[in-house]
Amino acid sequence: METDSGKSLDTSRQRIFGVPVVAVIGLPLLALLIVLFLGFSLILQTQRTDLTKTYADRTAEFLARDIANQLGHLVTPLEEYADAFASRVKAAGCSNAECVFSFIEADRATPERVPIQVSVLRFGASNGHLLSVFKIKETDRDFKGQGKTQSDNPSRLLVTRPDRPMQERDFNLFERGWYRGGIVGRTPTWSAPYVVNNTSDLCASTQGSVWTMTRVLPIFGPDRKPLGVLALDMCVNRISAFLSSATGNTVQEISVFTPSGEELSVSGGQFTIGRDTSKISADLGNAVSLDKFDLKGWRVVVTLGDELSAKADWDWYYTAVCLIGLAISIALTAWAASFVVNPLMRLSRAVTDVGNLNLDTPISVPTNIREVGLLASVIERMRLVLQRNQTRLEFLAYHDPASGFLNQAGLVKEYDLLVGKEGQIDLILIKICNYHQIASIFGDEVLARMISSKIDKLQATLAGGVVGCLNNNLIAYIYPSDEGVDIPLMRKMLAEMRLPYENEGIRISPVIACSVAQKQGQIEPFGSLLRRANGAMYHAEDTKSEDAVWHNSALIQDLRAALDFGGDITRAIGRGEFSVRYRPVVDLRTGRICEAHTSVIWHHPEFGDIKSHKFIPIFEQNGSILHLGLFIMSRAFEFLHNFKKYYPDNKLLIGIKLSFPQLMDPLFIERIRELQAEWGVNASEVNFIISQNIAMLDDQQIFRVMRRLRDIGFRLIVDQFAMSHSTVNGAMALQYDGMMIGSEAYRNIDQPGPERVILSAVCELAGKLDMERIAVGIDTHAIIEPLVKCGCNFGRGPWFGHSGSEQEFLSRYDENAAMFSNEPAH
Incomplete structure (x- = not known):
């Protein structure tokens, strides 16, 4: 009873003295809360305005990117047709204008071929x-x-058209801008839009001006000399119609800026072309480049309509309702003011966090005031939405959206986290060299699945690193360790990566190249590390290395400058800087050594031993190959002469690689005959190896030299790559005695599959042409029997021995000969 009476008394007192308490405490608190609320509203409105502008800018950029892609699709058929036209001319071996004219006449007769x-x-x-x-x-x-x-x-130019009589006019091709631009530029280009004055209605526009664009590219003959310039005109009306259709309420204006100052603009359904050179180098905001569509320097800018670009207005009605509700709530519940302060403080912190995009902490504001709880829940939903968007944007910023793997930005971020730790950091690049072939045959989805499978094998073999994809064929792996990547483990990983990919009846053999760059110093950025890894990758592909190639700055960066000189290479030969090496070739059916293939090493006084594939291409360009080639043949003939003294009853062939500059030498045959007479070498004991594209045999000088070598009695060997890239006339111009087959042609034939079928077909073709089959790059005994079954007669590679000096080769020959005789070799 006392409790009940007490409650009644308190209630009555509250009714009596309630108004003064509200007036003294509630009203100042209300004023303070109104000020705070207005401050919060201003912050939210400011953030809303900024977000509106940001989203409008991003929307404009996305629309410009989409429009740029559509514009690219308008011009891409012309680019593809022009490139295909040039490829057809090149494949036909055209060497004069009439040949190119015939292609134009053929396409005119079949206009459906032309875009x-x-x-x-x-x-x-x-x-x-x-x-x-x-x-x-x-x-x-x-x-x-x-x-x-x-x-x-x-x-004199003759112009004919069915609706008018033939016209004859003066003409000078060399004064035409498109022709001069194509000859000088030597690369395909697009002209800027220009007005063409003619009397026809071709490309006619509603404004009375005739605007067109020209695709220009030079056409070269087999000798790499220009035959002339191909030009394709495109009416700008198609671009005008597309841009006009893309404008409306959402897109107010679309502008396309050219590098020469023209502006193609559509606004209010009106297409105009103007010229303003001040915008050539101006910053156009969210402009999207058309460089990837070969429109160098072209930019697209989209201006949104008012409905998307207008700033968010201040919502006074919502603010007034909230203020009235807050005032009534505080007036009626002044006694609960203390319960309001704490939730509002928490709400203030939450609003600040949301405004500053600190979205990790959930918003928790326990209160019995409905408006405050509602506002807290609204801000919490805003926080969740912003957090999801932020998470998505961060994911897209650092990951490839299709595969989910880290992109280059993501790899940079992970690298920055690792760079401050102790130990070594290696960047391993793994390239799928035949990715284009895989994608064209099986599709991009199969290629992506195969890359994902290979990444799984990589992470299983080299655990503890960070993997990403730089593009659709290049895998990057950041590998931190105490002492750097282990070479045997790398070889194991590459062996796993090169295993055929099998899925849903598809069997693909990837061609893998690998390079490694090690972090230098504590503050080396990722971009520098990636550039050095790419440099090593270039050499890995160039040399077709089975192992990973480590970056060597002295060799990769400075070697070309050291080699590309105009000095006398004969002095280097006289100083003994070059030595000829010999690699054994064996009969795969018996294991007996039957041939020696020559190579050369340069003992450079500054860079040490340099293999031939590094300097031979340079010597072929500067002419030094003539002296070096004569030196190699002299040493090879001397070696064969000495061999016959040691083994008078044994026969050994010698293989010497030739380059086309040697075959162009008018004294080449005479020099060979002199060396042959000097060392008493039988021509049938020498195999000359042609490893470049034998389509070069269209050159009559080379053809005569090759036929002369055959008439003298020398044997000619061509590699499978050269044969596959030659014309039929080039391949059949001479009867070759043998074909060299590279390891990429017989990879994975130790297991039954399509690889064996392909290799058998290649060997069968060579057999029908009465050619020996020599497999190169054999590094394991497991593939010897499949090679013999497929039709390969002979082979060479690390399994049979590396290149060595004359004495090293003879010692190995002794060991090999002892296996077939009970008596010592000599």
């Missing part, structure tokens, strides 16, 4: 002649018009 965007197709030859076919109307499919110079007078 609909092409309005004019013309070729200007280096001798001044021109053949041009053009449409009468932009919507035509056929090229009814033709312009062609007279066959005996390139200064």
Whole structure:
């Protein structure tokens, strides 16, 4: 009873003295809360305005990127057709203008081969002649018009079209801007839009001006000399129609800026082209480049409509409602003011965190005040949405969206976290060299699955690192360790990576190249490490190395400058800087050594021993290969002479690689005959190896030298790569005695599969042409029997011995000969 009476008394007192308490305590508190609320509202409104601007800018950029892709698709058919046209001319071996003209006439007869965007197709030859076919109307499919110079007078141009009589006019091809640009540039280019003055309605626009663009690319003959310039015109009306269709309420204006100052603009459904050179180098905000579509320097800018670009307005109604509700709530519950302060403080911190994008801590504001709880829940939902968006944006910033693996930005972030720790950091690059072939045959999805499978094998073999994909064929692995990556473990990993990928009936043999760069110093950035790894990767691909290639700054960066000199290579030969090495070739069916292939090493006084693949290409360019090649042949003939003294009853062939500059030497045959007479060498004991594209045999000088070598009695060996990349005439021009087959042709044949079928087909072709089959790069005994079953007669590689000096080769020959005789070799 006392309790009940006490409660009644307190209630009555509260009713009596409640108003003064509210007036003294509640009103100042209300004023303070109103001020705070307005401050919070201002912060939220400011953040809302900033977010609106940010999203508007991003939306404009995304739309510009999409429009740029669509513009790229408009011009891509012309680029692909032009490149295909040049490839067809190259494949046909055209060496004059009439040959190129015939391709234009053929495409004119079959206009469905030519993209609909092409309005004019013309070729200007280096001798001044021109053949041009053009449409009468932009919507035509056929090229009814033709312009062609007279066959005996390139200064007279005959223009014919079905609706007008033939016209004859003066003409000078060399004064045409598109022709001069193609000859000088030597790379495919697009011209800026320009006005063409003609009397036809081709490319006609509603404004009365005729605007067009030209795709220009040079055409080269087999000797790499320019035959002339191919030019394809495209009416700008197609771009105008596309840009006009892309504008509306959402997109207010689209502007395309060219590197020469033209602005293609669509605003309010009106397409205009103006020129303002001040915008050539101006910063255009969120402009999107069209460089990847070969439109160098072109930029697209999108201006959004008011509905997307307008700033967020201040919502006074919502603010007023909140203030009234807050005032009434505080007036009626002044006694609970202490319970309001703490939730509002927490809410203030939460709003600040949300405004500063500190979104990790959930918003928890326990309160019985509905408005405060509602506001807290709204801000919590905002926090969750922003957190999801932030997480997604961070994921996209550091990961490839298709595969989910780290991209280069993500690798940089992980590298920065590791760089301060003790120990060594290695960047391992693994490249799928035949990715283009895999993607074209099986598709990008199969390629992505195969790369994911290979990454799993990489992480299983080299655990503890960070993996990412730099593109669709290059895997990057940041590997921290105490003393650097272990070489035997690397070889094991590469062996696992090279195993065929099998899934859903698909069996793919990837061609893998690998390079490694080690962190130098404590503050080396990731970009520097990646550049050195890419440099090593270049050499890994160039040498087709089975092992990983470590970056060597002295060899990779300074070697070319040291080699690319104009000095006398004969002095280096005289100083004994070059030595010829011999590698054994064995009969795969018996294991007997039957041939020695030569190579050369340069004992450079500054860089040490340099293998031939590093300097031979340079010597071929500067002419030093003539002296070095003569030195190699002299040493090889001397070696064969000495061998016959040691083994008068045994026969050994010697293999010498030739380059085309040697075959172009008019004294080449005479020098070989002199060496042959000096050392008493039988021509049938010498195999000359041709390892480059034998389509070069179209050169009559080379053809005569090769035929002369055959007439003398020397044997000619061609490698499988050269044969596969040659023309039929080049391959059949001479009867070759043998074919060298590289390891990429017989990889994984130790297991039954399509690789064996392909190799058997290659060997069967060589057998029908009466050619020996020599497999190179054999590094394991397991593939010898499959090679013999597929038809390979002979082989060489690390399994049979590396290149060595003359004495080292003879010692190995002694050991090999002892296996086939009970008597010592000599």
